[in-house]
Amino acid sequence: MSSVGAIWRIESARIVGALTRYAGGDLELAEDVAQEALAEALEKWPRDGEPDNPVGWLLATARRRAIDTFRRRSVRDEKYALLAEEDTDGGDGHLWDPDRIDDDVLALMFVACHPVLSPEARVALTLRTVGGLSSEEIARAFLVPVPTVQARITRAKKTIAAARVPFEVPPPADRKERLGGVLSVLYVIFTEGSTATSGDVLVRKDLAYEALRLARTLAALLPGEPEVFGLIALGELTASRFPARTGPDGEAILLEQQDRRRWDRTAIRRGLAALGQATAAGRGLGPYGLQAAIAACHATAASVAATDWERIVLLYEALGRVAPSPVVELNRAVAVAMASGPAEALALVDELVATDRLPGSYLLPSVRGELLLRLGRRDEARGELELAARLCGNERERRVLLRKLEDQ
Numbered sequence: 315m316s317s318v319g320a321i322w323r324i325e326s327a328r329i330v331g332a333l334t335r336y337a338g339g340d341l342e343l344a345e346d347v348a349q350e351a352l353a354e355a356l357e358k359w360p361r362d363g364e365p366d367n368p369v370g371w372l373l374a375t376a377r378r379r380a381i382d383t384f385r386r387r388s389v390r391d392e393k394y395a396l397l398a399e400e401d402t403d404g405g406d407g408h409l410w411d412p413d414r415i416d417d418d419v420l421a422l423m424f425v426a427c428h429p430v431l432s433p434e435a436r437v438a439l440t441l442r443t444v445g446g447l448s449s450e451e452i453a454r455a456f457l458v459p460v461p462t463v464q465a466r467i468t469r470a471k472k473t474i475a476a477a478r479v480p481f482e483v484p485p486p487a488d489r490k491e492r493l494g495g496v497l498s499v500l501y502v503i504f505t506e507g508s509t510a511t512s513g514d515v516l517v518r519k520d521l522a523y524e525a526l527r528l529a530r531t532l533a534a535l536l537p538g539e540p541e542v543f544g545l546i547a548l549g550e551l552t553a554s555r556f557p558a559r560t561g562p563d564g565e566a567i568l569l570e571q572q573d574r575r576r577w578d579r580t581a582i583r584r585g586l587a588a589l590g591q592a593t594a595a596g597r598g599l600g601p602y603g604l605q606a607a608i609a610a611c612h613a614t615a616a617s618v619a620a621t622d623w624e625r626i627v628l629l630y631e632a633l634g635r636v637a638p639s640p641v642v643e644l645n646r647a648v649a650v651a652m653a654s655g656p657a658e659a660l661a662l663v664d665e666l667v668a669t670d671r672l673p674g675s676y677l678l679p680s681v682r683g684e685l686l687l688r689l690g691r692r693d694e695a696r697g698e699l700e701l702a703a704r705l706c707g708n709e710r711e712r713r714v715l716l717r718k719l720e721d722q
Contacts, residue, residue: 317364317368318352318355318356318368321368321369322352322372322446323446324446325446326443326445326446327419327422327443327444327445327446327531328369328419329348329369329372329376330344330348330422330443330444331419331422332418333348333376333377333380334418334421334422334481335418335421336377339479339480339481340475341422341425341443341471342471342474343380343383344380345443347377347379347383348372350375350379351372351373351375351379352372355368355371355372417483419444419531419535420532420535420536421481421482421483422443422481423444423532424482424484424492424496425481426440426443427440427492427498428474428477428479428492428495429492429495430473430474430477430479431474433499433502435466435469436470436495436499437456437502438452438466438467438470439467439470439471440499440500440503440528441455441503441524444531445524445527447524449463449464449467455506455507455518455520455521456506457510493536493539496532497532497541497542497602500529500532501525501545503522503524503528504521504522504525504529504545504548504549504552506518506521507519507523508553508556509708509711510708511708512707512708513707513708513709514564514708514709514710515710516559516560516564516708517556519556522552522556523553525549526549526550526553529542529545529549530546533546540592540594540597540603541592541600543588543589543591543592543603544588544592544600544601544603544604544605544606545602545606546585546588547586547588547592547603547609547610548603548605548609550582550584550585550588551581551582551585551586551589551606551610551613552609553578554577554578554579554585555569555577555578555613556578557577557578558573558574558576558577559572560710566710566711566713569618570618574616574617577613582613582614585610586610586613586614588606589603589606589607589610599632600636600637601633601636601637604637607629608626608630611626621652623649623652624653626649626652626653627646627649627650627653627654630645630649631646640671641672643662643666644672644678644681646662647660647662647663647666647681648681651688656685656688656689657689659685660685660689663678663681663682663685664682666678667682674705675705676701676704676705676706676711677702679698679701679702680698680702680715683695683697683698683699683701683702683718684718686698692722696719699719700719703715703716703719
């Protein structure tokens with residue numbers, strides 16, 4: 315990564331946050347002028363050399379762009395007067411307010427994840443403004459056209475402006491409810507990175523690690539929130555298996571076939587430490603903490619056979635009470651199959667089928683097919699696995715299903 319790119323990736327959230335505050339909460343203008351400053355840096359720094367204060371240079375350049383915009387609009391209000399007054403320092407970075415930097419980043423996260431936006435828009439805007447990813451990087455990660463990402467970001471900024479969303483950290487009374495939205499966005503980003511929903515790559519590590527980085531930033535800003543540490547723990551423990559999840563050619567390797575010696579023990583230690591922080595709050599584990607506890611059972615087991623499946627079943631039951639969903643029920647059925655046998659698990663899966671709670675998902679026929687195989691009902695299993703293969707959008711996972719069919 316170039317020097318400009320590295321600085322942008324690390325500092326973009328603080329730059330855009332500071333600019334948004336100084337532009338009176340105009341996120342669209344702040345993000346636009348920050349991108350213009352970045353483009354100017356990419357042109358000038360390789361030619362003229364990197365400035366002594368790169369962040370201050372980017373801030374000053376973006377600020378001048380903002381002033382030009384206000385001038386073109388013939389705006390002579392308090393925003394313009396404040397920005398013009400601040401522009402007398404020649405770019406020494408006075409936009410930084412030591413008492414506001416963390417608040418700026420936190421406010422930026424809450425604005426980007428505001429409930430007035432669609433889930434897709436929240437993800438795109440968070441990755442763009444808080445993560446510093448380009449439209450091209452976001453499009454590549456989610457396998458959508460670049461214009462689609464750009465349109466989502468543009469609409470998101472216009473929606474925020476139209477809804478008059480304030481650039482501020484929500485008051486304590488509203489923060490807990492809004493924090494759930496921020497965490498859900500980071501969870502979606504990490505989940506897509508850990509198992510891509512489509513394409514020919516199983517794991518998009520850069521996306522998963524970006525979600526983890528943002529989660530750690532959030533934890534530094536809100537150190538008293540246990541579910542933030544629960545999400546970090548889940549991410550670290552899941553990511554610890556990345557080295558063993560794919561083979562040399564990118565093929566998917568199932569859990570029971572993974573070489574556990576390749577698991578990242580440092581990531582496991584970090585994950586267990588974060589889980590300990592989530593537990594230490596004494597409020598009981600929430601949805602992310604419970605998923606992290608399940609991941610910890612896998613991470614600390616010597617093998618699939620040695621895994622504490624009974625504990626995993628109990629954890630899924632608890633998760634089903636605090637965050638009920640058909641996917642949680644399906645995963646509980648998988649754990650029940652390992653703890654008590656496939657017959658009991660098949661009854662749970664058949665209930666999901668009967669209530670049509672996972673329409674169009676390849677996961678349900680995939681699990682059902684596996685259970686039928688274990689029960690010796692091969693013809694029925696083949697039909698389920700064929701359906702799962704047709705529904706699966708990720709080519710690597712589809713190949714696993716097709717291999718199971720070939721082995722019948």
